[in-house]
Amino acid sequence: MTIFKSNPFHPTQHSTLYQALYSHMRTAILSGELKGGMKLPSTRALADELKISRNTVLNAYRQLLAEGYLEGKGGSGTFIARVLPETLLSASRQNKPKAPQFPQAESSQPVFSDNAKMQIAVSQSPASGKLPRPFLAEAPALDAFPYKLWSRLVVRQARRMPITNFTYQDSAGYRPLREAIAAHVAVSRQVHCIPEQVMIVSGSQGALDLAARMLVNAGDSVWMEDPGYPGARGAFIGSGAHIIPVPVDHEGLVVDIGISRAPQVRLVYITPSHQFPLGVTMSLSRRLALLDWAKHANAYILEDDYDSEFRYAGHPLATLQGLDNADRVIYIGTFSKVLFPSIRIGYMILPPALVDSFLKVRRLIDIHSPMLEQAVLADFITDGHYIRHLRRMRTLYAERRTVLLEAAKDLPLEIYSPEAGIHCVGWLADGVDDLALANQAADYDLDITLISNFNIGPLTRRGLLLGYGGYSVQEIKDGVQRLANLLRST
Numbered sequence: 140m141t142i143f144k145s146n147p148f149h150p151t152q153h154s155t156l157y158q159a160l161y162s163h164m165r166t167a168i169l170s171g172e173l174k175g176g177m178k179l180p181s182t183r184a185l186a187d188e189l190k191i192s193r194n195t196v197l198n199a200y201r202q203l204l205a206e207g208y209l210e211g212k213g214g215s216g217t218f219i220a221r222v223l224p225e226t227l228l229s230a231s232r233q234n235k236p237k238a239p240q241f242p243q244a245e246s247s248q249p250v251f252s253d254n255a256k257m258q259i260a261v262s263q264s265p266a267s268g269k270l271p272r273p274f275l276a277e278a279p280a281l282d283a284f285p286y287k288l289w290s291r292l293v294v295r296q297a298r299r300m301p302i303t304n305f306t307y308q309d310s311a312g313y314r315p316l317r318e319a320i321a322a323h324v325a326v327s328r329q330v331h332c333i334p335e336q337v338m339i340v341s342g343s344q345g346a347l348d349l350a351a352r353m354l355v356n357a358g359d360s361v362w363m364e365d366p367g368y369p370g371a372r373g374a375f376i377g378s379g380a381h382i383i384p385v386p387v388d389h390e391g392l393v394v395d396i397g398i399s400r401a402p403q404v405r406l407v408y409i410t411p412s413h414q415f416p417l418g419v420t421m422s423l424s425r426r427l428a429l430l431d432w433a434k435h436a437n438a439y440i441l442e443d444d445y446d447s448e449f450r451y452a453g454h455p456l457a458t459l460q461g462l463d464n465a466d467r468v469i470y471i472g473t474f475s476k477v478l479f480p481s482i483r484i485g486y487m488i489l490p491p492a493l494v495d496s497f498l499k500v501r502r503l504i505d506i507h508s509p510m511l512e513q514a515v516l517a518d519f520i521t522d523g524h525y526i527r528h529l530r531r532m533r534t535l536y537a538e539r540r541t542v543l544l545e546a547a548k549d550l551p552l553e554i555y556s557p558e559a560g561i562h563c564v565g566w567l568a569d570g571v572d573d574l575a576l577a578n579q580a581a582d583y584d585l586d587i588t589l590i591s592n593f594n595i596g597p598l599t600r601r602g603l604l605l606g607y608g609g610y611s612v613q614e615i616k617d618g619v620q621r622l623a624n625l626l627r628s629t
């Protein structure tokens with residue numbers, strides 16, 4: 140029997156195995172998946188089930204016991220505590236006398252909300268500020284960004300900004316930028332909208348956070364592609380969502396399986412143009428099936444179109460937003476991939492009925508995005524630089540992709556490389572220890588991201604991401620050599 144039914148345990152490379160198991164169990168206890176009073180399997184049985192060492196399980200149990208999440212009952216086993224430490228802490232706070240109390244710095248531990256604890260448990264890789272190493276997938280070509288032109292536009296805007304731009308602004312964003320985005324996505328992505336539906340946010344992450352706050356109640360079910368984007372998962376967990384993993388095959392999200400697992404959900408998160416991380420494009424029939432189901436189930440679809448501008452062959456399929464005739468789709472775009480991630484500008488295109496309420500709540504988060512960056516970006520698009528940069532990047536990425544595929548053809552990997560996006564997938568042969576690969580990658584001056592990092596349900600196949608967008612031809616060739624050595628060493 141397994142104790143982690145709806146959310147199986149998968150270690151990540153970002154923590155030790157014992158820390159990963161500890162936080163997974165704590166999250167399961169706080170979310171109620173492991174209920175108070177439940178008897179846990181013995182350390183030996185859990186170690187056998189998870190195929191990890193007994194010491195790892197012992198250490199995780201010890202820490203949870205020490206923190207009060209578990210109770211040991213003599214020889215009769217280990218149980219989930221009926222009263223969790225969070226409950227005790229809040230009760231003792233309520234019973235305190237009214238007299239002023241001064242915090243005792245050395246003994247007090249910070250106490251976070253249950254939802255924050257669950258987000259802390261799933262949040263990955265803090266921002267580094269370092270230049271990425273091959274083959275990190277999220278990196279765009281920072282070596283090819285037109286910095287001089289950008290700084291000219293910054294200076295021009297800073298000089299001519301009217302004083303009224305220095306007051307609080309519309310939470311929906313800078314109007315000329317919203318107009319420029321609406322015009323661009325209509326042509327390039329067949330998205331149907333007017334500028335009033337466009338809301339500028341702090342990257343896709345800002346959009347995911349807002350959508351989760353607006354649409355998900357604690358305990359509501361949310362479908363997510365499995366494997367899927369942890370940024371989205373973390374945002375939904377922050378609202379107390381019950382994540383329903385839905386598998387992805389060669390046609391994208393398997394809608395029928397989603398319906399059979401949870402026919403009534405509030406929200407579906409999906410990356411149909413270039414599934415993250417597998418890279419598959421969702422077929423038209425699946426898109427239509429998803430839209431049809433969402434219409435009848437009254438569910439919203441969050442369409443994350445994060446790197447769809449990069450397609451090297453064929454015509455892109457219409458976006459879900461463009462096919463939607465029932466106002467079920469919230470479209471999310473970002474400038475992190477076409478320009479650079481630290482710009483922190485993305486956008487949501489909302490069905491008209493959602494706009495006013497989303498704006499009211501957004502005002503209570505960060506009010507609006509910074510004006511100078513929005514104004515510079517608006518100039519960059521309307522002066523035609525955006526389209527020119529995009530065209531140059533498409534050619535550059537197509538070249539880098541070809542170099543990677545040629546250099547990597549003798550690696551012991553089965554490479555899946557759709558003609559889209561800025562990364563592909565290298566599937567490992569059965570039996571290769573992917574965690575060991577990731578742990579040793581730094582010794583070979585590589586950044587390896589594992590597919591298993593993104594799994595929610597059981598892992599079906601081990602593999603790694605091969606990002607090529609952010610690296611020069613020489614860096615790709617040298618990186619592949621080092622990757623060959625790494626693969627040989629494990």
Ligand SMILES: Cc1ncc(COP(=O)(O)O)c(C=O)c1O
Pocket residue numbers: 277341342343344345368410415443445473474475480485
């Ligand atoms: C699926 C997906 N969505 C969105 C993003 C970009 O997020 P943001 O716009 O918050 O930088 C990424 C970045 O790697 C991603 O993989």
